[in-house]
Amino acid sequence: MVKKLIIIITLVLLAIMLMPLITEVKPFENLSSVSQKYVHAGSEELGSQNLVTSVIVTYRGLDTLGEVAVLFIATAGIGFFLRRKPEEERKKTKASSLVQTGTAFLLPIIFLFGVYIFLHGHLTPGGGFQGGVVIASGILLLMLANVDTKINTNILYWVESVSGAFYIIIGIFGLVLAGGFLDNRILPLGEFGKLLSAGAIPIIYSLIGLKVGAELVGILNNMQRSQ
Amino acid sequence: MVTLFIIVLGIIMIVAAFVAIYQKNLLSAVVASGVISLLASIIYILLAAPDVAMTEAAIGSGLTTIVFLYALNKIRKIKAKK
Numbered sequence: 001m002v003k004k005l006i007i008i009i010t011l012v013l014l015a016i017m018l019m020p021l022i023t024e025v026k027p028f029e030n031l032s033s034v035s036q037k038y039v040h041a042g043s044e045e046l047g048s049q050n051l052v053t054s055v056i057v058t059y060r061g062l063d064t065l066g067e068v069a070v071l072f073i074a075t076a077g078i079g080f081f082l083r084r085k086p087e088e089e090r091k092k093t094k095a096s097s098l099v100q101t102g103t104a105f106l107l108p109i110i111f112l113f114g115v116y117i118f119l120h121g122h123l124t125p126g127g128g129f130q131g132g133v134v135i136a137s138g139i140l141l142l143m144l145a146n147v148d149t150k151i152n153t154n155i156l157y158w159v160e161s162v163s164g165a166f167y168i169i170i171g172i173f174g175l176v177l178a179g180g181f182l183d184n185r186i187l188p189l190g191e192f193g194k195l196l197s198a199g200a201i202p203i204i205y206s207l208i209g210l211k212v213g214a215e216l217v218g219i220l221n222n223m224q225r226s227q
Numbered sequence: 228m229v230t231l232f233i234i235v236l237g238i239i240m241i242v243a244a245f246v247a248i249y250q251k252n253l254l255s256a257v258v259a260s261g262v263i264s265l266l267a268s269i270i271y272i273l274l275a276a277p278d279v280a281m282t283e284a285a286i287g288s289g290l291t292t293i294v295f296l297y298a299l300n301k302i303r304k305i306k307a308k309k
Contacts (some may be wrong), residue, residue: 049279052278053278117281125277125278125281126277126278126281127278129279129282129283130281130282133282133285133286133289133290134285136290137285137289137290140290140293201238216290219294220290220293222295223294223298224297226301
């Protein structure tokens with residue numbers, strides 16, 4: 001009884017606390033000064049056609065680095081806690097030949113699409129994270145179709161560490177050669193709207209894409225091996 | 228028109244959320260949570276945020292569902308042993 005009363009009182013207090021969020025929020029009529037600067041000067045300053053990318057990779061580059069680090073820690077944790085079973089213990093049920101043939105046909109296209117998404121991150125919607133996830137989903141399809149697929153974990157670890165290290169190195173280059181950490185103007189901005197433009201953004205996003213893809217494939221590999 | 232569409236999608240999302248909570252069959256609950264992410268990504272596209280929509284569709288309804296299914300499979304095997 002007392003317990004229920006305490007719960008009800010807590011809920012009511014929480015509701016009173018959160019009430020202003022509903023009653024007092026008005027829709028924004030103008031962009032804040034920071035957003036205005038991004039919108040008006042962003043495409044000229046950084047040369048990226050997709051404004052979202054220039055915010056994610058350059059203006060808020062440090063946040064993106066943090067996100068990648070969080071993903072890395074999550075992957076490391078999953079690899080640490082899921083014990084691997086010896087190979088003989090796992091039951092192997094084969095997928096139907098329909099799935100296998102479909103995978104052989106679709107896998108190159110999925111990979112190509114993933115690479116396209118992160119290479120064109122500065123021109124079209126999408127970027128490193130999305131491209132990495134698309135590549136990981138391609139590997140997942142491969143795992144589902146051929147149960148005894150072996151992922152070479154050494155290559156995964158190398159791709160992940162090398163791309164992560166180069167990400168940081170490019171960031172430091174930005175600190176030395178241009179305006180600040182992860183500044184993309186260490187390379188010429190190029191012609192607006194072309195593939196090789198927007199300075200270092202395509203390189204950074206490709207590195208993020210490889211890193212995210214390798215990390216997610218690592219997670220899936222660990223989940224599958226531990227069964 | 229777009230607002231109406233978003234409201235309808237939102238209602239379906241809430242229904243799917245309740246299914247995910249109260250459904251006894253865990254497999255259906257996992258699929259329902261995937262449906263929530265998929266509808267959320269459609270709403271993001273309608274609100275002109277394709278970048279977020281791609282992430283939501285790929286991670287929310289794709290990879291997370293698969294990871295849940297792997298975990299579910301694992302729990303079943305542990306239960307079957309006992």
